[in-house]
Amino acid sequence: MDKIAHAAHHDPACILGRQAGNTNTFILFYSPDTLELRLSDLDVVTQRIPGTDFFIYHGDLTSLPEHYRLSRIDMQQRSHDYHDPYSFAPQISDYDLHLFAEGRHFHIYNILGAHKKRIDGISGVHFATWAPNAERVSVVGDFNDWDGQRHPMMSRGGNGVWELFIPGLDSSALYKYEIRNRDSGEVLSKTDPYAQQMELRPRTASVITEQTDFAWQDEAWLAQRKDSDWLHEPLSIYECHLGSWQRDENNDFLNYRELAHRLVDHVQETGFTHIELMPITEHPLDASWGYQTTGYFAPTRRFGNADDFRYFVNYCHEHDIGVLLDWVPAHFPKDEHGLARFDGSALYEHEDPRRGEHRDWGTLIYNYGRNEVKNFLLAGALFWLEEFHIDGLRVDAVASMLYLDYSREHGDWLPNPHGGNENLEAIAFLRELNTATHELHPGSMMMAEESTAWPQVTRPVNLGGLGFSMKWNMGWMHDTLEYMSKEPVHRKFHHNQLTFGLLYAFNENFVLPFSHDEVVHGKGAMVDKMPGDTWQRFANLRLLYTYMFCYPGKKLLFMGCE
Structure with missing residues (x-):
């Protein structure tokens, strides 16, 4: 009882509620800030144990319902009527x-x-x-x-x-x-x-939310998606940050429903097949663009509620536009209210910062070897595919997951049991993730933002690969952009930047990305990277996009690039 009073008891149900004594049954309650506590079903007042906030009732309880009601009068003379939570048995099987x-x-x-x-x-x-x-x-x-x-x-x-x-x-x-x-x-x-x-x-x-019966009307899209082979069909992706794509006249965020109508009109007019949303999982910091997630199962409230987002996806599907979601299983922020040291210990992360902390981003790295953590992430991915009919996930920062020494100095990382720098636990997680999504949601896409030469990223798991549907071709993007940014008179000395990509163009199922990473942190707009005067810059940019759309691989442009 003393532990309960000091909020330190590990299992209060063994003390509180209906208990069997030596001679008869009794009920024990703990109710701070209480003047009187009454058993409503028997219309009797319980007795306070002197000097405590515990109340007890001894007597014949045969006529008392299993889930009895209590009436509490607090110190402010307010009345509260409720069922005792400790009259209910555990519900999880x-x-x-x-x-x-x-x-x-x-x-x-x-x-x-x-x-x-x-x-x-x-x-x-x-x-x-x-x-x-x-x-x-x-x-x-x-x-x-x-x-x-x-x-x-x-x-x-x-x-x-x-x-x-x-x-x-x-x-x-x-x-x-x-x-x-x-x-x-x-x-x-x-x-x-x-x-x-x-x-x-x-x-x-x-x-607390209540499950709603949202009236989905995208059955035709889902049926068509199940039989689609996106590797052999046109795929042109419009990457979008909902918080800055458009706002209202007061510079406030638009609702998911308003965004659906405006975005669909725009991407249909410009010929895109899919919208890829930068993370809309809940996050505390606007400046993180959603990449420091605290709510893996919650659409951000910035743009409305969950049904508003369901409407967004449903409206896109009704107009033959797919919806992809940027998803971040590589790291999570250190915010005190979040996952960091969730129960006072390194629970979701590794204890050793050489495994558990990402130096570049000031974030924590998941412990993929812990089954419950892996389950949290797997369920988090499937949640969006099942509950919101998302058509696929772009998995962020895969390279940082695969390598134990990613962006680390010598001595600042721990090798795997074989002495290598491969994160074996993360590899196993990614394979299980891709296997589950493809089996449970045929036609969905899993895209890897993987910036290294890790082999077989898009090879099926049963053939030794990671199992992704597609991989961002970061090498092609850097080489091509660097080539096109040069003055034309100098390009003849750098044709290797065009030809090199063809040596590996079919090693993976590639997406050619001109993403948000190319226009942030002061990098400037795509047109500003081109040489020459204003007319020449736009001409060069048109040439770049034409070359991109004629090159092997699927296409992705960040909003504004179009």
Whole structure:
């Protein structure tokens, strides 16, 4: 009882709720800031244990429903009526826990997180999270004054999963997890890694959402996609950052629905087949363009809610435009409310910064060898394909995943068990990712932003490759852009920059990208890279694009380049 009062008990369900005593059954409650606590079904007042915030009821409970109601009068004389959360048994099956521990639960986002449920006729929200090094995990929110003493969660044992069903909660309530580390006693406030909606930045709470019956009308597109072979069909991709493509008259972000109509009109007029969105997974920093993700299962609130984004995808599909999504499994930010040291330990990342920290970006690197972390990422990818009908993912920064010494000095990295610089765990993860997406969603595309000469990136997994559908041809892009930026009189000395790419043009299934990376950080517009006066620059740029569209490989242009 003392541990519960100090919010340090690992399994409050063994103390709270209906318990069997030596002589009779009793019910124990912990209710701070309470004047009176009444068992509504029996219309009796429980007794406060002197000097504590515990209340107890002894007596005949045969007529008491399994899920009894309580009436609480707080210190401000306000009345609260609710079902006792600790009258509900754990809801997660042992089979679900087993699959998660093995890293093979592709729909774990339906188990972990916050989900509206109806149990034995009683509506509420089921919360679950993974925090194996926690001594105590509580649900805190605007419904309990963000007090970690009110709703401590039930531990499911050595697998590290915690869960609690809280009756009576509605959609749109704000919540976080308050986590106490079992070794240090440090108390952390964390957003839900599996939350499907978050507050608009700079606020960081997760938001309870209710599954909606969105009326998808893209059956024809999905059926056609399933039978499509994009390797042998035209593919022209328009890369777009929704936050800066267009805004309203007040310079505020447009809604996903408004963007759908404007973007589809534009890409149809300019002849693109697909829109590739820079990350719209939730992220706290606008300047990161979405590449420092904190909400892997939540479309960013900057442009609307989840159904608004479903409308965006549905509208694109109705007009024969595919939607690709930039997805970032290579690293995650250090924000205190996010995944970093989630339960007070290096949980999603490696403990050793030589494996767990990306020096260039100031971010953390996933521990791909941990089954639960791998499962988190696999489910995160499949979530967008299944719940939002996304047509494919462009996987960011693959090179940084493949090499343990990526952008590191000598002595600042750890070799694999064979002494090499290959990240064997990341390789296994990427193969499993591509296998799962292709098997479960035929016709979907997986594209790798891989900037090195790693072999067989687009070769099938069963033939020893990584299994991607396509790979960005970064070498072609750099050589061609450098050649075209030279004065024509000098180009005859650099024809090798044109011919070299043909030596490997068919080694992989390539996408030819003139992406956002070529026009950011002061690099200037594409036309400004060309030589000559204004007319000559535009003529050179037209020539560059003509050459690109005649060259083997699929095409990608960043917004504005068109």
